[in-house]
Amino acid sequence: MIANQQCRPFDSRYLPFASSANQSKTYKAYGNCGSIINATARKLCKEPSAVSQIVRSIQKKGDLHFSAMEYDEEVDQIVMRPLRVWIYDIETAPSEAYVWQFYNQNIGHNMIKAYGHVISYAGKWLGEEDIDYQAVTQKEMNRKDDKRIVKQIIDKFSEADVVIGHNGKAFDCKTVTGRALIHSIKPPTPFKIVDTLLAAKRYFKLPRNSLECIASELGCTGKLKHKNFPGFDLWRECIAGNPDAWEEMKTYNIQDVVTLEEVYLRMRPWISDHPNMGILQESNIPICPKCASPELRKPRRKHFITTNTQKYHLYTCTNCGGYARSRTTVLEKEKRKKLVVHAV
DSSP, X not given: OOOOOSOOOOOGGGGGGOOSHHHHHHHHHHHHTTTOHHHHHHHHTOOHHHHHHHHHHHHHHHHHHXXXXXXXXXXXXXXXXXXXXXXXXXXXXXXXXXXXXXXXXXXXXXXXXXXXXXXXXXXXXXXXXXXXXXXXXHHHHHHTOOHHHHHHHHHHHHHOSEEEETTIIIIIHHHHHHHHHHXXXXXXXXXXXXXXXXXXXXXXXOSOOSHHHHHHHHTOOOOOOOSSSTTTHHHHHHHHTOHHHHHHHHHHHHHHHHHHHHHHHHHGGGOTTSOOHHHHSOOSSOOOTTTOOSOEEOOSSOXXXXXXXXXXXXXXXXTTOOEEEOSSOOSOHHHHHHOOOOOO
């Protein structure tokens, strides 16, 4: 069995492994809150670390119990390799250029003094508490050398089944892979991307699609303001090597990841093109394609979903609130033969 320190989605089969009423209450609340540690902590007025410890303890006991059946065929249905979902955000230095005027100007390649590069990143694994933060050293900053931390990000991509970013497809991921190409770093193993900016544009009409605005509208933990170094001053002082500016950059970068995680978890049940976790998870039991929880139930009011030619079982996930359907149709063969469809 693979060792696991993540808090996986709620699974009712693990409830009997709660060793006290408090643990049972906490684990049930964890399920009711969509397997979100921070939301559970707020509901129970506990520290997130305490909730995380209880959840991991229960899941560890369950894993130990089921691992005794390792030679049984049922093991593959119970002991699962934890999915690796990485939530991250990068910060970059600006490009430097020689210009003749300050607006409405095309800047040619021969006018560039130095192109921008990655200066820091923050990231965390979904279900874990620790947030990893890395930044270039001042020596690396002076040389415009981001190879070390770009390699670290590429390694995280290789570990991940899914990566989460806001504008991740157009900016974060392409910036990192572009810098990796420049540094002759080999590509990561394939992974899926969930971009909360694209999800916001596709599924919702919100006042603005910035992470700051979305977090505010959803009541999530907000992005931090630049207190001591407002606006561009923060980047200028980091480039100059101001340690106070770097400390503020670290706080800002880490907070973006906290905010992004909360926004993603709120959006997740709505994202119909979310990577199918059932494909990525090593399990033979039906699990939610969005959050990988096995807590699938038939909705109370609607038991089927239809296309123009097929009819499928409909399921709802009691963990994240998303919907899923069966892959095989429930229409009888004779019914399918007699079915007609629109001509135009």
